[in-house]
Every structure is written in C-alpha cells, then in structure tokens.
Amino acid sequence: MGFFIGCDLGGTNLRAGLVDSDTGEVAYQVSVPTLAREGHTLVMQRMVALFRQVIAESGIEAAQVGGIGIGVPGVLDVEQGLTLFLPNLPGTWRNVALRDTISRALNLPVSLLNDARSITFGEWKFGAGKGAATMACLTLGTGVGGGLVINNQLHLERGGTAAELGHQSIDFNGPRCGCGARGCLEAYASAPALTALGVKAVIQGLTTRIGAMVDYDLNKITPKVISQAAHEGDEIAMEIFNEVGFAIGVAVSNILVTVGPSKVVLAGGMAKAGDLLLEPVRKTVKERVSVTKIEGVEIVQAALGNNAGVIGVAMWTCEHAG
C-alpha cells in the first residue's frame, strides 16, 4: 500500500512521520516547534515545508507517498475538512480549511482527525486495541480525549465531534470543566487534575515524599513525580492514583453499559503509570457494572506510546482518503 505521512499538530511541537501502511512502522520522522502564536497561516506553511522535508530526507520516492493525515487537538468538521475550535492553539482556527490548503499545496489527499481519534485508530490497527470489533480509548493528558471503534469502524458521528469520552459528566454537581459543563471526567482525570491533588497534599503538609522530591517547589510537581513516589511506596501518592483511577473507573463503567466495547485502552502520558492507574479502574468497574456482561472485557494500557497518533492518522488516510 505504500507510505503515508501522519502529522501530530501539537500545542508545542509539530511532528510528522512517514508510516509504512503494511506494518504501521514509522520509517522516518521529524519534529519542529509549532509556534502557534504566529497564527494559522504560518503554521500551515510550516506544515507544508515539514512534509516536504520528511519526504525528501526519508530516502523514499515521493511517488510512493499516498497521502497525509493530520491529527488535530480540538473540534473539527472532518467531512468538510475544517478546524472549528482548537483550545490549546493560540490564534483563531475557526473554520480554517486545513485539509484543502495542505492538499492543494502538496497535491496529495489529506484527511483530518481529532488527535484522540487518531490515537484510537492507531491503537486499534496496530496496538493494544487490535482485534476488538468494538473498543474505546481514553487519552489522558492535558485534557482527556476519547475515541470509539464500533463494529470495526472508527465512530465519527456529528462530523467527527462525538466520542468525546472525557466530557461525559460523572457528577452533575461536580467541579467546573474547561468545556463549561460540570463534573466531566476531564475535571477529575487530566494531568492537571492529578497534579493538583499532589500540590494539595504538599500544601496540606500530609506525610508524603512528593514535596521533598521537588525541593518543595510546587511548579515541579508532575504526574511523573507522583507516579514515582507511588512506585516507591508513598501512601498519599498511591491514594491520589486510586482517586483518579476511581473517576476513570466510573467513566469506563458508563462506557461499558452504554457502548459495550470488549477492550478499553488507556493512552496518553498518565497511562504510563500502568497498573498503578489501571488497577483502581478495573476494581471500580467490577464493583459498579452488573447490568451489562463484562466477562472478558480487557482494560489495558496503550501499546504504541507517543507514535499512536501519527500512525493512526496516517493509516486513516491510507484507508479513507483520495
């Protein structure tokens, strides 16, 4: 099938990889700063240059590149190829014809996908979701994204804006979420939410090594630091992961009783905590789900790491664009 470029348009970095569509392997990749504050026109010019560079430097003939997929952090209209609202990128991205602009510049088919849906598709094709006709994926990072594969199809209802699993409310009176609603999973299970629990524990003076690990500089507390403390046996840090894992478990329970996937994949930086996070999720699901059969349902960590999105959106383009 040849090669396809997958691009991860991030708030900090613009990353492009040339993906072998037979194996899902990234043959060559380059990353440059996004510099999103310069606005969408310059970012799109930078993307075109980056894609040309990737093709030129990869040693693969341009004619073997079949198309480009771009994973975008925000709300898109995938049918029209427009960006609608990208909360983490400065400048206005409302109704920007990203797909057609890039496609015209490089004379290649281009498709857009939300970044979490890109990761979902990558994990389904070549990662932890492989083989499941119906699967769900949560991407746990600065925000909490989501994706669904239903009956072997990536679920893209409402112009690709559905499957926002991080914005289901698990407590209608809960804390305010960035989306405006209350008690969304994202308000409990994002990296900032986890970090805030660590910060709070230190400020409260609880008996935890988290403070000493960062020389009592709150700015240095990250999910990684809390995870390290927990792995070293710090009880407060373990409680923090139990609390966040419980919230994810409630949301996963909701996904199981409604959509009924046979695999649930946790992706994103926080999922690297592994069983520390997965175990309270599994425990919560076991305690709460009785109406829907959950025997054989697997709740697992993502397998493709940081490349899932690049691989996923390249494969999506391979199968659907042009």
Added chain:
Amino acid sequence: MGFFIGCDLGGTNLRAGLVDSDTGEVAYQVSVPTLAREGHTLVMQRMVALFRQVIAESGIEAAQVGGIGIGVPGVLDVEQGLTLFLPNLPGTWRNVALRDTISRALNLPVSLLNDARSITFGEWKFGAGKGAATMACLTLGTGVGGGLVINNQLHLERGGTAAELGHQSIDFNGPRCGCGARGCLEAYASAPALTALGVKAVIQGLTTRIGAMVDYDLNKITPKVISQAAHEGDEIAMEIFNEVGFAIGVAVSNILVTVGPSKVVLAGGMAKAGDLLLEPVRKTVKERVSVTKIEGVEIVQAALGNNAGVIGVAMWTCEHAG
C-alpha cells in the same frame, strides 16, 4: 414479507400482537395475565398457547406467520437465546432457553430482545426515530431502559446487554440504584423516583395540589397525577418535572458527546408528559454540551405508544431470525 408475532413479556401482562411487517401495523392482539409467580415453565406454556390463539383468532393463515419475537424485561444472552436475570419477574429465569423452547413448540423462528431494545427498534423502524442512522432511546418506566441504533444497526454488544442507558452514573456519590451502583439515571428518572418526589412534597406540606388530588392518600400518587397537577399550573409539580428532566438532560448530554445520535427518543409511560419533561431535557443539553456539535439533534417523544415493543421485536424477528 408477511406477518410476525411480537410479544411483550411483562411483569403483569403477557401481550402478543400480529404485526404486518410491511406497515408495522398491529393486525390483531391479545393480552393475558403473566402469572409469573407460577414459574418459567408455566409462563412459557402460557406463551405458546397465547401465540396459537393469536394466529387462530386473527383470521390470518398460519403459513403467513414468519416468526415470533419476544421482548423481555431484563438481561438476556440474545446470541444463545437465554434469559439471564429478569428482576421484575418472580421465579428463577437464570439460563432459561426461552428462544429454543418456544421455537420447538411452534416450529417457527424465535428471537429474543431486551424490552427497551425492542421499543428502540420499533421507534426506529416506524416511529419517532425513523430516518436517523444513529439514534438513542430511553424508556422511562418502573426502571429506565435504553437502546441504541448506530449506523443503521441496533446495537447489541456484549450479547445484547449493552445500551443500558439508564445505568450510566451521573453522580458517582448519588443515591443507590437497584443495579447496585450509585447515581445511575434510573435512580433519578424512573417512575418511582418521580413519584417519590411527589410523595415528599406532600409529606413536607409544600404548597401543592398533589395532596388534595389524591385525598392525601400517598398510595395514589403517580407520575400521571403529578403531570396533571403540573399541567394545571402547580409550581411544585412543575419543579418536580424540571428536576427529573434535568437528570435526563445530563444523561442525554453524555449520550450526545459519546455516541452522537441525531435523534434521542423518550419512551415509556413518563414520556407521555410531553414538553413538560422534554423542555428541561433540551434546556440542560443546550447548557452542557459544547464539545460535540448538536445543531439539528432532535430530542422527541416516542410515537408508537404501548405498541412500540411488540412492533419492534416482531420487526426484529422479520429481519434477523430464521
């Protein structure tokens, strides 16, 4: 396509209708008491007799009847044709081979569906969900059931036990639900939950006509009484519908951001309250959903009334059995 029998196995009544599969119309129907306390063997014998009676009395030739569908209130394995757990029917129904028992007795193909999924399929084929490739249905009664149609297919994951939309938790610390979890929609939006709010208002001595309407006999308070009071302008009764409608609105918001249906149908006895219930649902959805596009999404009352389940499960059999 001929005629198919649809059966509604209820806690009180066993209802069977002969459905014209071209029009979805019920040509003839009979209802008898279920007498479930006599146990599953006698109930199944009663079903066989009822189906024979329906065919005999309908005036339609037996050869024109293509199969039988049975809508069952509880947890089934639709692939194996077994009942697993029927909370509202006395006697044990664990692993009862309902499908094959009826099929052998009448020498006709038989299929089982959960009762809420039967209503969903009926409303999708011939009712308020017609034309929507992806739709969701909530059945608001003694319990809150659910069903999903996704990409023009009734969604039957996990052996038909998924799409339990009434058992998504909208408050993980909320009131205990019959399923064992906390804060399920069913704990806020079932007929008993609504009734309890009416009872409480009367006990509290709030200024409402609900009490007088039932001669201050709490046993006589029903959703219908509260609905009537609200339609007559009783403010407490209206607040009760707003409160229940808000809870349904949170759940519908969750369904919209995850599954993304273009139609959401409210069915079951409580949905007969119409806009009294629908308006607070729509208002809540507008206030809470921003990440997923909801322009054009319709939130509507069911159209087929008490026949939806009989029609739905007959049509399901028409399209899938034999």
